[in-house]
Amino acid sequence: MRILIKLAWRNLFRNHRRTLIMLSAITVGVWAMIFMTAMTQGMVSQMVHDGISVIPGHVQARNPNYGDDPTVNNLLPVPDSGIAGRLEGRGFSSWSTRLSVPAVISSERESRGVTLLGIDPEREADFTFVDLETIDGRYLEGVSDQGVLIGAKLLERLKTRLGNRIVLMSQTPDNDIADRGFRIVGVFNAKVELWEETWVLTGKETLQTMLGVPDQVTEAIVFGDNYRQVDEVADSVGDVFDNSVSVQRWTELDRYLGTMLEVMDGFTLVWVVVIFLALSFGLVNTLVMAVFERVREIGLMLALGMRPSSILGQIVIESMLLLIIGLALGNVLAWLSVSAFPDGIDVSIVAKGMEMMGASSILMLDLRLQDVVLANSVVLILGFLASLSPAWRASRYDPIEAIHKVD
Amino acid sequence: MLRLSFICVLLFACWPLAGEEQASATDIVRAAVDHWRGISSYSEMTMVIHRPDWERSMSMQAWTKGDERSLVRVTEPRKDRGNATLTNDNEMWTFSPRINRVIKIPSSMMGQSWMGSDFSNKDVARADDIVDQYAHTLISTTERDELMVYEIESVPFEDAAVVWGREVLMIREDHVVLEHRFYDQDGALVKALTTLEIDDMGGRTVASRQRMQKTDEADEWTEISVQKVEYEVDVTDSLFTLSNLRNPRE
Numbered sequence: 001m002r003i004l005i006k007l008a009w010r011n012l013f014r015n016h017r018r019t020l021i022m023l024s025a026i027t028v029g030v031w032a033m034i035f036m037t038a039m040t041q042g043m044v045s046q047m048v049h050d051g052i053s054v055i056p057g058h059v060q061a062r063n064p065n066y067g068d069d070p071t072v073n074n075l076l077p078v079p080d081s082g083i084a085g086r087l088e089g090r091g092f093s094s095w096s097t098r099l100s101v102p103a104v105i106s107s108e109r110e111s112r113g114v115t116l117l118g119i120d121p122e123r124e125a126d127f128t129f130v131d132l133e134t135i136d137g138r139y140l141e142g143v144s145d146q147g148v149l150i151g152a153k154l155l156e157r158l159k160t161r162l163g164n165r166i167v168l169m170s171q172t173p174d175n176d177i178a179d180r181g182f183r184i185v186g187v188f189n190a191k192v193e194l195w196e197e198t199w200v201l202t203g204k205e206t207l208q209t210m211l212g213v214p215d216q217v218t219e220a221i222v223f224g225d226n227y228r229q230v231d232e233v234a235d236s237v238g239d240v241f242d243n244s245v246s247v248q249r250w251t252e253l254d255r256y257l258g259t260m261l262e263v264m265d266g267f268t269l270v271w272v273v274v275i276f277l278a279l280s281f282g283l284v285n286t287l288v289m290a291v292f293e294r295v296r297e298i299g300l301m302l303a304l305g306m307r308p309s310s311i312l313g314q315i316v317i318e319s320m321l322l323l324i325i326g327l328a329l330g331n332v333l334a335w336l337s338v339s340a341f342p343d344g345i346d347v348s349i350v351a352k353g354m355e356m357m358g359a360s361s362i363l364m365l366d367l368r369l370q371d372v373v374l375a376n377s378v379v380l381i382l383g384f385l386a387s388l389s390p391a392w393r394a395s396r397y398d399p400i401e402a403i404h405k406v407d
Numbered sequence: 408m409l410r411l412s413f414i415c416v417l418l419f420a421c422w423p424l425a426g427e428e429q430a431s432a433t434d435i436v437r438a439a440v441d442h443w444r445g446i447s448s449y450s451e452m453t454m455v456i457h458r459p460d461w462e463r464s465m466s467m468q469a470w471t472k473g474d475e476r477s478l479v480r481v482t483e484p485r486k487d488r489g490n491a492t493l494t495n496d497n498e499m500w501t502f503s504p505r506i507n508r509v510i511k512i513p514s515s516m517m518g519q520s521w522m523g524s525d526f527s528n529k530d531v532a533r534a535d536d537i538v539d540q541y542a543h544t545l546i547s548t549t550e551r552d553e554l555m556v557y558e559i560e561s562v563p564f565e566d567a568a569v570v571w572g573r574e575v576l577m578i579r580e581d582h583v584v585l586e587h588r589f590y591d592q593d594g595a596l597v598k599a600l601t602t603l604e605i606d607d608m609g610g611r612t613v614a615s616r617q618r619m620q621k622t623d624e625a626d627e628w629t630e631i632s633v634q635k636v637e638y639e640v641d642v643t644d645s646l647f648t649l650s651n652l653r654n655p656r657e
Contacts, residue, residue, distance in 0.1 A: 104515045108570045108591040111518040146566075164592045167568045169514045177497050177514040179568035 004310060008318035011290065022286045023326050026379075029279040030330025031337070033272045033375040034367070038338050039345075040271075042366035044264040048227055050191055051257040052250050053129040057095075057221035058230045059237050060253055064246040066218060072101045072173050075216045077244045080204075083220050086240040092233065093225055096123035097217040099207050103170040105150070105200055107158035114154065114200045116168055118207025118217075121145065127223060129195055130188040137162045137186035145203035147185030151196025155187050162187050168200065172212045180210055268371055272378045279379075280386045287319055287390040298394055299402025308395035315394055319387035320380070327376055338367045432543035432559045435578050440474075440538055442582035443613060445638035447472045450609075451482075455630040456524050465522070476647040479531075480655065481522075490522070493652045494532040502652045509653055525598070525619040525629035540567035541574070555580040571597070581612050596622045609636040 012019050052058065063074040076083075080097055087095045099118035104111055121140035125132065130149070132139060140149055148166070150158075160166060162184055169179035182202065190196050208214050224233035230249045238247045251258030291298070298311055344364040347354060448471045455464045466483035480491040489504035499512040517529045541561035549556050559576045563569035572592035577585040587600040598621045606615035613636060620628040645651060 102515075104518065106518050106570050108572070108589075108597050113515060160592070165563075165565070165570070165572075167570050169517065169568065171514055177517065179514065180566045181563065181568055181570075183565070 001313075004314045005317055005321075007314050008321055011294075011314075011318050012321060015290070015293075018286060018289070019322065022282060022322060023329070025282050026279060026323060026326025027329040027333060029275050030327055030375060030379060031333045033275050033379075034331065034334035034372055035337055035365075036271060037268050037371045037375065038334070038365045038367040039363060040264055040268065041368055041371060042344070042364040044261060045366050046364050048257055048261055050129065051254055052227055053127050054195060055250050055253050055257075056124075056127055056129070057219075057253075058224045058227055058250050059222045059234045059247060060219050060250075061222070061237055061241050061245045061247045062219040064244075067246075067248075070100065070102065070218070072099075072171060072211050072213060072218070075173075075213060075218055076220065078241065079215045080208075080217045081215055083217070087220065087222065087237075090236055090240070092236075093223045094123065094126040095220065095222045096120050096126075097204070097220045098124070099204055099211070099213070099217045100219060101170050101207075101211065103168050103200065105154070105158065106167045106169070107160040107164070109159045110157060112154065112157060112197070115198055116170060116207065117199055117201045118204040119143075119201055120204050121201075127221075129190050129199075130201070131190060134189045135186050136188075137184070139186055139188075140201060140203055143203045144205040145185070146182070146206055147202065148182040149186040149188055149201040150184055151199065152187050152189050153193050153196035154200070155184070157197065160184065168202075168210075170211060178211050269374065269378075272375050273382075276378055276382050280382065283319065283322075283383060284386050284390060286322075287315060287387050290318070291315060291390050291394040294394075295397065295402050295405045298397055299399045299405070302397065302399035303403060311397075312388075312391045312395040315391035316384065316387050319383060319391075323379060323383040327379055331372065331376070334372075335367070338365045341365055432545040432557070433538070435545070435557050436541075436543050436559060436561070436576060437538050439576070439578045439582045439584050442611065443584070444471055444474070445611075447640055447642040448609070448636060448638050449640045449642065450633055450636040452631055452633045454522075454524060455632075457626070457628050457630070459626045470642050470646055472642045472644070472647065477531075478647055478652065489655075491652050491655075492521070492531065493647060493649070495647060497532060499528055499532040500649060500652060507653075509649055525621060525627065536567075536569070537561065537574070537576075540564055540569060546575075551579070551585075556585060583612055583614055585614075598622060603630075604632070606633075608633065609638045611636070611638060 061076065063076055066074040066076075076097075083097050097120065101116050103114055103116035105114050105116075106112075119128075119140065120143050122142070125139070130139070135149070136152070137149075140147070148168070150166075155161065158166065165181045165183050167179060167181050169177060172178045188196070188201075204217070208216060220237075222233055222237050224230055227250065230251075234247055234249050241247065249258075251261070301311065302308065344362040347363055448469075450469045451466070452469065453464055453466050455462065463484075465481055465487060467479050467481050469477065469479045471477040475494075475496045477494045478491065481487045481489065489502075491502045493500045493502075499517070500509050501512060502509045512528055512532075517532065518527055520526070521528050521531045541563050543559050543561050545557055546560050547558040549558070557576075557578045557580070559578060561574045561576060563571060563573075570591075571589050572594065573590050575586075575588045575590070577587075579585055583602065583605055584600075585602045588596055589598045591597050598619060600617055600619045602614040602617050604614070604616035605612060607613075608615065613633065616630060616632040618628050618630045645656075
C-alpha cells in the first residue's frame with residue numbers, strides 16, 4: 001500500500017505541467033462550488049429572514065378563513081387580552097398580536113390601496129421590516145398612538161409629506177365604512193420598496209376603535225429561535241389555542257418563500273454536481289493520458305508480478321491525491337474569498353431586479369459547514385468513480401502485449 | 408347680469424334681517440346646506456363634463472329627503488338612461504340597467520369619480536359632512552351687489568375623514584354658496600366649486616349653475632346646471648330603497 005502511494009505521488013510529478021493544469025481546474029471548480037453556494041445560501045437566508053419579517057413570524061395563529069379573506073370579518077376568535085397570558089413564558093423568542101385589514105389611504109391628490117396594520121410597536125420592534133434607524137419623524141409610541149407610520153415610497157406616491165394628515169378608509173364587520181383622518185408621524189424605509197407602498201402602521205388600539213372591534217385582533221405572531229426549525233414552536237402554539245384557530249408555519253403562510261428554501265437546498269447539490277461533471281471530463285482525460293503514456297511500464301510491472309488490483313489502486317490513488325490537493329486549495333481559496341466580504345457584496349447596480357425577487361441589494365455570504373462537506377464529498381466520491389474506468393482498463397492490460405507496444 | 412343683480416336686490420329687500428348679525432360661522436354654513444337641500448326636494452339638472460378632447464352632458468333627476476337620503480337618476484342621453492345612484496347616510500349604491508345590477512360602492516371606491524365627473528362619490532354621498540366635521544371661522548364679510556358675503560374658513564377636525572388642509576366657503580347672506588374652495592395642507596388651492604349663475608327656483612334663490620374645477624387642469628371641469636327645483640315636496644320613503652333604485656315606480 002505504502003509503495004502504491006509513493007508510486008502514485010511520484011507519478012503525479014512526471015508530467016508536472018499537466019498536473020498543475022488539472023490541479024488549477026479542480027481548485028477553481030471547488031472554489032466555484034463553495035463560493036457560489038455560500039452566495040445563494042446567503043441570499044436565500046436573507047430573503048427568508050426578510051420575508052419572515054413581513055409575514056411576519058415563524059408561526060401565526062389566526063382565523064381559519066383569514067387566509068382566503070383577510071378582512072375584519074375574520075377576526076381571531078380569541079380576545080386580544082386573553083392571548084398574552086397564553087403566549088407569555090413559553091420560551092418563544094418573541095411574539096405579538098396585530099390587527100391587519102385592507103384599507104384605502106388618500107391624500108389631497110391621490111389615493112391608494114394599502115394594508116393597514118394596528119400593531120403593538122414595542123413588541124414588533126423585535127422583528128419589524130421597518131428600518132428603525134432611518135425613520136424620518138418617529139416610530140409609533142404605543143398601542144394607542146393616534147398617528148400613522150407610512151413608507152417613503154407611499155409618501156411620494158401620495159404627494160404628501162411628514163406631518164400632514166391623510167385619510168384612511170376601511171370597513172367595519174357590518175360592512176359599514178370606517179374612516180378617519182390620521183397625521184403622518186413617521187416615514188419609514190424598508191429593504192424592499194414594495195413594502196414601503198404596501199404597509200401603513202398605526203397603534204393597535206387606535207385601529208380597534210376605528211373599526212369598532214375592541215380587544216380583537218386578526219393574528220398572533222410567534223417567533224422561535226431558528227427559521228429552519230419551527231415545528232416545535234408550531235406545536236407549542238397549537239397547544240395554546242383550540243381548534244377554532246388555525247396555526248400555520250411560515251412555510252405555509254408564504255408558500256413561495258417556503259418552496260424557495262427547499263428548492264435552493266436542492267439546487268446546491270445540483271450546482272455542485274454540474275460543476276463536477278465539467279471537471280470530471282478533464283480528470284478522466286488526464287488519467288487516460290497518464291495511463292496511455294505508461295502502457296509499457298504497466299506491462300512491465302504486471303510482468304514482474306504486480307497484481308492487477310495494485311495497478312488499479314495505484315491509478316485511483318494518483319487521481320485521489322490530485323483531487324485532495326485540489327480540494328484543499330479550493331477550500332482555502334473559497335474560505336479566503338468569503339472572508340474578504342464580511343459585510344456582503346454590494347449589488348446595488350441591479351437593486352431593482354433583486355427587489356423584484358424580494359431580495360435586498362447587499363448579498364450576504366453564508367458559508368455553511370454542511371455545504372462545504374457536501375461539495376467535498378461529492379468531488380471525492382464522484383472523482384473516485386470517474387477514475388475507476390481508466391484505472392480498470394490499465395489493470396486489464398495483457399502484460400505481453402503491453403510490453404511490446406510501440407509508442 | 409343686470410337681471411341677476413336686480414333679483415338680488417329684490418331678495419335683499421325682502422329678507423328678514425333680524426338675528427343675522429349674530430349668526431356664527433357654523434350657523435351660516437348649516438343654513439346654507441339646509442337652504443340648498445330643504446327638508447325634501449326634487450330637482451332636474453344637467454351635468455356637463457368637459458375634458459380637453461371631449462365633452463358630454465347628462466340630464467338627471469334628483470330627490471332628497473333630510474340630510475341623509477338622496478336618489479339621482481339619469482334621463483339623458485339615452486344610452487345612460489336609468490343609471491341611478493342612491494345614498495343613505497354614508498352608504499352608496501349604484502344601478503346600471505345595462506348590467507341590471509345594483510352595486511354597493513365599497514369604501515375603497517368612495518374617493519373615485521362619480522359617473523366620470525370631477526365630483527367624487529364622497530362628494531355626492533356625504534355633502535353635509537361640511538357642517539359637523541369642521542371648525543368654522545368667519546374670516547371676512549364683504550358686500551357684493553348689496554348683499555353681505557361671508558367668507559368662512561373651515562378647518563377639518565384632527566380625526567375627520569377629510570384630506571383637505573382647509574376649505575373656504577363664500578356664502579351670501581341669502582344662503583347661496585358662491586364659492587367653495589379646497590386647499591391642500593400646504594395652503595395650495597386644489598379645486599374649487601364656483602357658482603356661475605343664481606336663480607329663483609322652487610321659491611328659493613339658489614345657485615343654478617355651478618362648476619367644479621381642479622386648479623392643476625385648466626381645461627377640465629364639470630358643470631351642473633339646475634333647470635328646476637321644488638322644495639318641501641312630498642317624497643315618500645319608499646323612493647329611497649334598493650328596489651326602487653332598480654325598478655323606478657312613479
